[in-house]
Structure formats: structure tokens, C-alpha cells
Amino acid sequence: MSDDGHEHNGHEHVPSRQRRRFPGISSRAYEHPADRSALVALRKLSGFDTVFKALSALLPERSLRLLFLSDSVRVSDQQFTHLNDMLRDACYILDLEKVPPMYVNQDPQPNAMCIGLDEPIIVVTTGLVELLDEEEMRAVVGHEVGHALSGHAVYRTILLFLTTLAVRIAWIPLGNLAIMAIVTALREWFRKSELSADRAGLLAGQDLRASMRGLMKIAGGNHLHEMNVDAFLKQAEEYEAGGDLRDSVLKILNLLPRTHPFTTIRAAELKKWAESRDFQRIMDGHYPRRDEDKDASVSDSWRESAASYASNVKGSKDPLMKLVSDIAGGAGGLGGRVRRGFDGFTGSAPREDRPPADTPSADTPPDGTPPKDTPPRGDD
Numbered sequence: 001m002s003d004d005g006h007e008h009n010g011h012e013h014v015p016s017r018q019r020r021r022f023p024g025i026s027s028r029a030y031e032h033p034a035d036r037s038a039l040v041a042l043r044k045l046s047g048f049d050t051v052f053k054a055l056s057a058l059l060p061e062r063s064l065r066l067l068f069l070s071d072s073v074r075v076s077d078q079q080f081t082h083l084n085d086m087l088r089d090a091c092y093i094l095d096l097e098k099v100p101p102m103y104v105n106q107d108p109q110p111n112a113m114c115i116g117l118d119e120p121i122i123v124v125t126t127g128l129v130e131l132l133d134e135e136e137m138r139a140v141v142g143h144e145v146g147h148a149l150s151g152h153a154v155y156r157t158i159l160l161f162l163t164t165l166a167v168r169i170a171w172i173p174l175g176n177l178a179i180m181a182i183v184t185a186l187r188e189w190f191r192k193s194e195l196s197a198d199r200a201g202l203l204a205g206q207d208l209r210a211s212m213r214g215l216m217k218i219a220g221g222n223h224l225h226e227m228n229v230d231a232f233l234k235q236a237e238e239y240e241a242g243g244d245l246r247d248s249v250l251k252i253l254n255l256l257p258r259t260h261p262f263t264t265i266r267a268a269e270l271k272k273w274a275e276s277r278d279f280q281r282i283m284d285g286h287y288p289r290r291d292e293d294k295d296a297s298v299s300d301s302w303r304e305s306a307a308s309y310a311s312n313v314k315g316s317k318d319p320l321m322k323l324v325s326d327i328a329g330g331a332g333g334l335g336g337r338v339r340r341g342f343d344g345f346t347g348s349a350p351r352e353d354r355p356p357a358d359t360p361s362a363d364t365p366p367d368g369t370p371p372k373d374t375p376p377r378g379d380d
Contacts, residue, residue, distance in 0.1 A: 019206045020283060021093050027150040029287040030199040035150070035192040064115065068123060072103040080104055083129070086138050087122070090145040090204040095290075100148050102141075104129060110218055114144045120153035131222050136214035139205040146200020152193050191261045198270045203282065208274045212267055219263040229267075236268035 022029075068074075075083045083102065091099045100120045107125035110132075114122050122144045132140065147153060202211050212229045220227055239262070261269070273279055281287065 019089075019093055019204075020285075021095070022203065022282065022285075022287060023095050024289045024291065025095055025282075026288040026290045026293050027146070027196075027200075028293065029282055030146065030203060031150060031196040032192045032199075035189065035196045065121065068103040068105065068121065072105040072123070075102040075104060080129075082134070083124070083137070083141065086134075086141040087145070090138070090142040093204050094142070094145055094149055094200065096145055096149050100145075102144075112140055112144055114147035114153045116153045120148040122148070131217050132214055133210075135205060135207050135210035136217065139201040139207070139211040139214050141201075142204020143197040143201035145204060146197040147193070149200065150193070150196060152197070187258070191258065194260050195266065195269050198266055199273055199279075202270060202274060202279075208271065211270055215263050215267045215270075232264060233268055233271065236264035239264060 073079050075087060077084060083104070087102050088099055090096075098119075100114070100116075100122050102122040102124070105123050105125050108127040109125060110128040112122070112124040112128055114120050122141075124140070124144075128140065129137070198211070198215075202208060205211060209229065212232070213224065216227050216229060216232045217224065219232070260266075
């Protein structure tokens with residue numbers, strides 16, 4: 001059982017490995033700043049939950065619940081008992097009082113999700129169950145429980161609905177543009193919410209190497225003997241720092257349609273957080289409590305989010321982000337740097353800054369005649 005070995009809120013039969021438990025922990029403790037600022041603001045909106053529940057009749061939630069109930073296997077004491085133990089243990093550690101229903105769906109694609117408006121449900125695919133070992137799977141289950149604790153399931157369901165709606169009204173130019181603008185903004189939040197849930201998975205599993213292995217397997221399949229965590233993390237460094245401005249633009253275009261950050265980036269972000277003071281304070285028992293959520297400041301959360309984005313831009317090795325940082329810092333010579341960064345678009349090789357053609361070089365007299373000791377050059 002987890003730390004004290006006692007049953008709690010019906011979370012019996014939990015695995016025996018010792019882990020710290022976080023009574024009353026607020027999801028603000030592990031949420032990415034950009035994710036946390038949006039959630040704090042939404043929670044402050046009067047009647048927000050009522051409005052979204054009123055929308056439930058328009059959303060496919062009820063249909064999805066019936067679909068999973070009728071065509072998937074529900075995790076319980078009789079079915080997928082090892083997953084049931086992991087689910088209860090994760091809820092116990094993160095102090096989620098009501099254990100959400102969990103289903104295993106036949107799908108070779110490794111995937112997991114947490115959706116629902118009134119009550120969240122967790123779905124994992126057979127591809128994921130077959131891919132991961134016990135400790136890796138524990139991190140994934142904790143990841144989904146983190147989504148439930150944060151209330152992400154509500155907004156993820158809305159995103160699912162809007163994405164479907166955008167496809168249906170694609171023939172209406174302005175309507176589709178309006179919906180896609182919202183979807184694009186939601187996807188940016190969605191990607192940050194995945195980083196938050198990765199942190200929750202680490203808190204639940206408390207095994208960083210297992211979390212790293214799980215992400216690596218999702219990227220490269222079940223060939224762990226052929227892969228290396230440190231080399232995998234180096235890919236994230238190479239991805240961020242490599243290339244020129246063309247590659248920076250391509251990175252943005254590749255990322256925009258995605259709901260999840262790239263896997264190497266998730267691994268690098270999780271390792272960075274695991275080595276941070278914030279993580280250590282949580283493990284030491286110092287974290288914001290759920291009963292304090294109502295007092296959370298929206299303005300403070302937005303400032304933290306802005307500071308996080310600014311810090312990422314300033315510390316980034318990506319050519320475009322470095323350029324943005326230099327512009328913000330008033331660096332000179334930006335024209336030449338932009339030109340070199342985009343030279344590849346025209347097929348020419350990058351070139352160093354040099355004087356214009358009509359500017360005399362250092363060894364040419366002001367009148368433009370060649371130096372006396374320079375022999376005349378014939379035509380090439």
C-alpha cells in the first residue's frame with residue numbers, strides 16, 4: 001500500500017510498493033503555468049460548470065459512454081485487475097476521492113485518454129497495455145488521473161466536439177475559420193495540459209526512469225534493448241537547437257495540428273521538472289491544497305504563465321526563439337541574421353555578413369584602384 005498502508009475512500013487492494021501520498025493536493029501543484037492560468041481563470045467564472053453541463057446534450061459524451069460500455073472491457077476486480085490496482089493506487093496517492101471508470105479498448109495504436117463532462121472516464125488501448133511494463137503503465141494511469149483531478153476532461157471533451165464541428169462546417173468559409181481559431185488555441189492549451197499530466201504521472205508512479213521509458217516506447221515501440229534514455233533526451237536537444245529559421249517555421253507548422261507535444265520534448269520537460277525545486281517541495285509535503293483553490297489569484301497565475309513563456313523564449317536554443325529574444329533585447333545586426341536564416345528558401349547557401357558591393361575593401365584605396373603591389377587580373 002501507499003505510505004501508511006491504510007485503506008482510503010474505497011481504494012483497497014493497492015500495490016505494495018512504498019510511495020509518498022499527497023493528501024488534499026491541488027492540481028495547481030503540478031500544472032504547467034500556461035495550463036494552470038487557464039484553469040484558474042475558468043474556475044473563477046461564475047456559472048461556468050452549469051453552462052458546460054447544459055452543453056452536454058449537444059456533445060457526444062453520452063454516446064461515448066455507451067460505446068465504451070458496450071464495446072470495451074471495463075476495468076474492475078474481475079477484469080484487468082492489475083490495471084484496477086494501479087488506478088486505485090493513483091487515486092489514493094493523488095487523493096482523488098471518486099475513482100473514475102476505466103475501460104480497455106481494442107486498438108493496436110498505443111493511446112490513453114480521459115474525457116467526460118459530468119464524470120470523467122479513462123480509456124486505454126490494448127496497444128498501450130501490451131507495450132508498457134507495470135511501472136511504465138503506472139505512470140500512464142497516474143497521467144490520466146491527473147487529467148481527472150485537474151478537470152481537463154471537460155475541456156478535452158469540448159475540443160473533441162469543436163474539432164468534429166469544424167470538419168462538418170468546413171464548407172462555410174468564415175464559420176470554419178472562427179471554429180479553427182478556437183481549436184488552435186485549445187490545442188495549445190491541450191499540449192500544455194499534457195505536460196501537467198506527465199507530472200501527475202510522475203507523482204503517482206514516483207519512478208522517473210519508468211516515465212522516461214514509457215515515453216520512449218511510445219515513440220519507438222517495444223524495442224527497449226535497442227534504445228537508450230540518455231540518447232533519447234539528446235534528440236530533444238538536437239531538435240530544439242538544430243537547423244535555421246526555415247526549420248523553426250516547419251517545427252511550428254508540424255506542431256499546430258497536434259494535441260500532444262512531441263515525445264522527446266515531453267521527456268525532456270518531465271526530466272527538467274523532476275530536477276526542479278518545485279518537485280522536491282511536493283515530495284517533501286509542501287504543496288498547495290485543494291481547499292485553497294478558491295483563493296487562487298487569476299492575475300498571479302497569468303503572470304506566472306507569461307513569465308514561463310518568456311523564460312522559455314529566452315532560454316531556447318531554437319533559431320527563431322533566439323531571434324525573438326534578441327529583438328526583445330534590442331540586439332543589433334538582426335537584418336543579417338534574418339537573411340542568413342532564410343537563405344535556404346531561395347536555394348542559396350548561408351553567407352556571412354559582408355560590406356555591400358560598392359563599399360571599398362580594407363586593401364583597396366579610396367579611389368577604387370587596385371593596390372600597386374597587386375598584379376592585374378585577367379578575365380575569368
